[in-house]
Every structure is written in C-alpha cells, then in structure tokens.
Amino acid sequence: MLSITESTSTPTETETQAAAESAFGVDLQAALAERPRSMSPKYFYDDQGSRLFDAICELPEYYPTRTELSILAACAGEVAARIGPRPEIVEFGAGSLRKVRLLLDAMQAPARYLPIDISGDYLQHSVQALRAAYPALEVQPVVADYTQHVRLPAPLAGSGRRLGFFPGSTIGNFSPAEALHFLQSAAGLLRGGALLLGADLIKQPDRLHAAYNDAQGVTAAFNLNLLVRANRELGCDFDLDAFAHSAFYNAPLRRIEMHLVSLCRQAVRLAGQSYEFEEGETLHTENSYKFSIAGLRELAQRAGFRPGPVWTDPERLFSVHWLEAPAAGDNEQKEQP
Template sequence: MSTEYQEVSTSTALLDDVLEGLRHPQKSLPSKYFYDNKGSELFEKICGLDEYYLTRTELNIKENNIRDITAALDKHVQLIELGSGSSLKTRLLLDHLEELHSYVPVDISEEFLQNEARNLQEEYPNLTIEPVAADYTKPFDLPESPDEVKKVFYFPGSTIGNFTRENATDFIRLISNLIDNDGGLLIGFDLIKDEEKLIAAYDDSKGVTAAFNKNILIRINRELNADFDLDQFHHKAIFNEEENRIEMHLESLIDQTVTISGEKIFFEKGETIHTENSHKYSLSSFREMTSSVFSNVQTWMDDEQLFAIQFLS
C-alpha cells in the first residue's frame, strides 16, 4: 500500500480506467483510485497498526541513521516527496537537513495534500512549502529553484512495491531524468520475508485494510453512479510466491451484476477484483532494477532486515 498517485477527477479518465479493468477475465482496478480523502485517512490509520510493520520499521531506520542519511543528501536541497501523505517520516528530514531550500510534497489527493501542507507550514513557518497535486507516475512540473539547488526525490513507504517490475523500472528512469545538479533519490522498499508476517500486515485484525480496500468501491459508487453492494464483497490478501508479492483482492460472495454509469458488469461467486500489488525485493534484485540509471548506492536497514532505505545518485 501506499500514498501514491494524483487524485483524478470524477471524469472520463476514472470511468475509462474502471470499465477497462473490469472487462478483463481477471478483473482489476487501478490502485491510484484508493486515495480520495477518505482513502488517504484510512491509509494513515493502517500505518499505525501493530501488524503493519513497514511504517514503524522505516521510521526506526531513519531515526537510527538520520545523520548519515542527511549527510548523504547534503545541503541546499529541494526535497520532493512523492506520495507524501501526512509527511510523518519527512519531519525527521526537515528537522535535520542543513540549509534546506524548500519542501515539495506531491500527492494524489489534492484536498488531503493541501490540508497537510497547511498543518506542516504551521510547524515550519520559515520553510518554503510548495505542494503539487500530480500523477507522479508521469512527467509533471516542479516549482522552479536556483541552479545550485539539488533536487532530491523522496519516495518512502515501499510505494515502489505497488508497481509491476516493468513499471517500477520505467518509474525509476522517469525520476532519474528529473534529477540534476548532483541530486538523487531517497527510497524505501520492503524486503522479502516469511508469508505469515506479510499476510498479517495486509489483512489486519481490526479490519482497517479491508475498509481501505472496499473504499475504492464506495468511490466508484459515488462518482460513477454505480451500485456495488459492499456487503457482497470480501477483502482478501494473497501471497504470490512466484512474483514475491502480496496481492489485494475484493472477492464476490455471490453471483451478482453491478451497474456502473449504465454499463452492467457480471461477477461470479468467488471471482475477484485485483486491486493492488505489493512487491518485495532483495537487495540484489532491487539493485538490478536501478543500476542502469543510478551508479552510487548507500543502504540502511533495520537489525531484522525487514526493510531497506537507499540513497541512489
């Protein structure tokens, strides 16, 4: 999971993407549509769950290595966070980076983004904060900065795991093309581990992840005049061992027909909508993906080697 992508308006793009995904034999929905305002709030709750080790582990790595990390990023930085969410982990960077030029949070949900930017501005009144609502999986415009300022992109939370391997490689290349003046990419990614721990992280005992997954159906109902019955869909987390990834699905509990903007979509009992992937990496497989565009790598991990943070330059 992640706070990824631009909040796309209730429009042709949303309708086209939803219908396209639901017409395939394996029905799917783009995970970028999780993140309306409610979805973003639910994801913040997920990050605080006991089972969801990713957020606290990444934060602990940051806390234990913050001096080394900020030294690697250096001074005179424009910090550009992709999928910023509530910017919890970012505060450590903002507190320790020397002579920080500006902070540019980029997020899918414009309303959520603007609210968080205002809250952060109150905490850091002397910091230039320039929020950007954009689909960062595609080229987007950044606020201007002087030539001597280094662009450092920050992509926390193992959001890279939501991409297919091919799309992740394309994304890394896209970001590398936006970096100049000795900048880089500070990125977090989840490491391969036992299945039981992974499943628990994506199917928590309180049902918050289930609510997050079903929220995409609520959004489609609201914005596309659809009639999904949430009680007839079940949240399901599956570990795909061959692909080293967790898959999130919504399983139809009955034979049913759903109408979306006048188009009828039939679901058999047991059929699923594939809503999200979360790929897990080894250090070597991640390096294989990034080596063509980034030559220098610095790595920080926790003692259990659950998660890794790298600075690529």
C-alpha cells in the same frame, strides 16, 4: 471489522456522466470489461482512503511504517551530509508528510519542499500542518499523478541539490516494468541529485499475511473504500456486503496481492453498462512486491541511478536506499522493456 459509511448524496446524471469520463471512470470501465479484472491502486487514495491508509500505518501488525521510521531516524544525519546544504526535497506520493520531518530536522537550511500527491484535499490539509511546524520552509505542493509525466518548478535561485524521497515501499505497488519506468523518470527529474527510496524486503509469509489482514479490519475497509468511491463519484451500485477483502502472498511472484472477491453472482452498473460478476470472481486492486537488496540495486542501476549506501533494521524487514541520480550532462537512459 471497521465500518464504512457511504455518502447519502446521489450524483446527478450530469455529474455521473462527467465522472464516468474522468480517469477513474475510464479506468474502472476498462477494468470491469476485462478478464481477469484489475484496477490501479492509485485510486484508493481519495480523502477517506488516505485517512484509512494512515490508520493502517499505526496498526500493530503493519511493520513497514514504524520500521522505516526507525531506519530514517538513524540515517537522517548521513542523508543530510550526502545531499549537502539548501537542498530541495521532492516527495513522491507525499500523504501525511510524517516521514519527511525526520529529514527536514537533520538538513542544513532546506530551501524548498515539493510534495506530490494525487489526493489534492488531503495534501492541502497535510501541507497546512507542515507549514505551521516549519514556518521558514517554502512548501510548494504539486497535485499530480506521479506515475505519469510530472513537471516540477525550476529550482530556486541559490538552492542546492534535489533529493527525491519515495518512502513506504510504494515502489512495490508497480509491476517490474512500471517500477523501471518510474525510476527512469525520477532519474531524469533529479539530475545531479539523489533518490532516497524505501523498499520492503522478502520475509516469512506469515508476517506478510498478518500485515495485510489486520484483526481490526482496517485494511479490509481501505480495500472496500474503492467501491464506496465508485458509488459516490461514478454512480455505481456496488453492494459492499456482497464483496470481501482478500490478501495473500504469491511466493513465486514475491508479492502480496489484494483482491475484492464477489460473494455471489451479481451485476454492477457503471455509465449505463452492466458488468457480471460470478461468485468467487475478483477485482484485483493492488500488488505489493517484496525485494531483495541486490535485486532493488540492480533495478535502480538499470534505470540510470548509481546505488550507494543501504540502511536496514536489525531484523532486515525493510530497507532504505541512497541512489545517486545521473548528472545533468550524462546521456539520457533509453527506455527498457
């Protein structure tokens, strides 16, 4: 299993208190206080977590990244023709900025690229590399949680339509209600433009199990890094050897679930409070829903998009969807439960 190195520095009492009042601290306290315990996967992505996820994407068992890259390489020309000249590209959860290069290379004089990511340090590092590769492109990073309300800068003078880009099947990390809410928000941000959305498809459970339980233990390290981050930033005392990675396919709910399983009865401290874990009790850290093409198109339509072409690989492992956003004059979509 891939080793995880914890920071040797210990936060001061003042730093710990401030961190406990951060969004991460507040959400972790709420997660530890409830039953069953569940934490948002967005907190995986500190700098180390982002790097571990990049390593996951290179694993032989992890098919989504290479499959989506092959689909994007094949459809990039058609995407460029559909969005038109001088587009502005808005990428939600930008990460390493690898996939967007396929779109940039195909597009006619893209006006600006707006990558949104919650991990500011990692985003800045990725942006530097992209600027070096595309010196004529205006790149304006937005450090934000795209699951919350995001304010984008006004369109550049003379720019074309906005293309939202949401690859990696990150849409599957949301609950069905959260996915609908995100798509409704994206439809508002992209009015008159479109969204290019990657979505993982339903498939044989053994293929899914292998993808989230790799032989090198990188996914396990990624999962456990959440506890490393809590220890470093929040002054927690999680014992990494007392928790184990667990990932499995929940077929009735059509989702992979990732958990951190307590291997013994133990107590963990956060912000002066003690939280008991029974042996076998878990902290649920991520869901990854799998979609049918028809189901994803129906969800997008409910959010206000007009579904267009869908591109897949020969094995139909993964899908990339073109979704037209409503025009600026259209009526706002009402929130749906």
